Amino acid sequence: MDPKRKAITAAVVGTALGVGGLVVVAMPATAGDAPVLPQISAEELVQSTLNAKPSAFDGKVKVSNDLGLPQVGGALPGVSALDVDSAQVSTDGAGKSKISLTEGSSQQTIVRNGQTVWEYNSKDNSATKITVPAELAKEHQNKGEAVDPATVASELLGKVRESSTIAVDGTASVANRAAYELVLTPKPTERTLLREIRVAIDDQTRMPLRVTVLANGTSAPAFEASFSEINFAAQPASNFEFTPPKGAKVTEKAPEIEPKDRELAERAKSEIKVVGDGWDTAITGKIPADALAKAGEAKDEQGRQVDPKALLTRFAKPVSGAWGSGWLVTTKVGTGVLTDDGRYAAGAVPEQVLFEALAAK
Known part of the structure; x- marks a missing residue:
């Protein structure tokens, strides 16, 4: 990939x-x-x-x-x-x-x-x-x-x-x-x-x-x-020190950050907002449209095309509120919301805390 x-x-x-x-x-x-x-x-x-x-x-x-x-x-x-x-x-x-x-x-x-x-x-x-x-x-x-x-x-x-x-x-x-x-x-x-x-x-x-x-x-x-x-x-x-094992396929590269990618990262960073503090901190932000488009071109670990929306329907549930609509992922230690328009909120908190964070101006 x-x-x-x-x-x-x-x-x-x-x-x-x-x-x-x-x-x-x-x-x-x-x-x-x-x-x-x-x-x-x-x-x-x-x-x-x-x-x-x-x-x-x-x-x-x-x-x-x-x-x-x-x-x-x-x-x-x-x-x-x-x-x-x-x-x-x-x-x-x-x-x-x-x-x-x-x-x-x-x-x-x-x-x-x-x-x-x-x-x-x-x-x-x-x-x-x-x-x-x-x-x-x-x-x-x-x-x-x-x-x-x-x-x-x-x-x-x-x-x-x-x-x-x-x-x-x-x-x-x-x-x-x-x-x-x-x-x-x-x-x-x-x-x-x-x-x-x-x-x-x-x-x-x-x-x-x-x-x-x-x-x-x-x-x-x-x-x-x-x-x-x-x-x-x-x-x-x-x-x-590292020496590749015999027969290993070796690739050499020098990472370069293209101006467009750096601009994309800076734009995403500027959208990040911390709501609350301590244990009930929630992180909110917005994923740039370009990044969402690239995520949509991603492939899974077997090289198959990934459909982000199809994945969301498998492991997330649809939610909505005054903040809009989107998808909720819940684990034992945290929750995350990804809205239909690319906003997100996440934290080790109940879903209501995330909904409030998304609605905050």
Whole structure:
């Protein structure tokens, strides 16, 4: 698939599905007696976690998806990424990283080393070498792609701490390391589908090892991602080098952003509006007509043409109100609305909150 078309389609799908970073959670990775650690206040634990410096490490993350997503098979590009079973993550703590995602018998590897990014897919034995222009590398140097709980937890803490009741709920052993259990519960005024967020924070490094998000009305996490193994140590330079396997089909490219595509992205960005804050935040915006047209030209993971409206009738329900009409997608942890005229709203909130956000001037 054309990378630009795939990116636009993924953005539309991500908006429809809802809550972005608020869907990563975890289950206990080890059992046994809780470790004994010095007492610490919730605020001190939060602050020390946000202030912690990135560490070099190599670890394995276990992933399980029970988000309640619609069963669309391979019809939506990018949705299969949510079916990852596990991930091996390595970083030097200064920008170099290697991520290997396992799904069934296949594996996708992404190695980032300065301006060079390798992407390898074992399913078809193909590798792509991307040389990122210096100006783009600088622009995105702090926007690394991470699947570990640490990145997610830090983002969550920054977004919902002010609208939460925060407490330290004992200790836990995660990946054979002692950790504090931090619990964030939405204040009574917050309208959200989420019941609580639990973060297991490493006693020594203050790095989150496990993040658990529980939805209202369910006893088990909707999704889990937790370190089952982790080693804090300097990583060898060879970890961030990649040599394509024998027989691999190798493609080299240097990404270029065409003026029209940059204008399209800036236009979409200018339409984004944040309504509310904390747990009941909703994101609204409008998808440019050009982007909708390109999404309509998308193909599924088997290369077949995708009919966006036909897909919506399969996994979304029609809704309407003072804001107009459109389609509603509901999961255990979030909702999303895509209107007939290309507007959207999404969040970890009940549908009424989205309808109000769409109607807001």
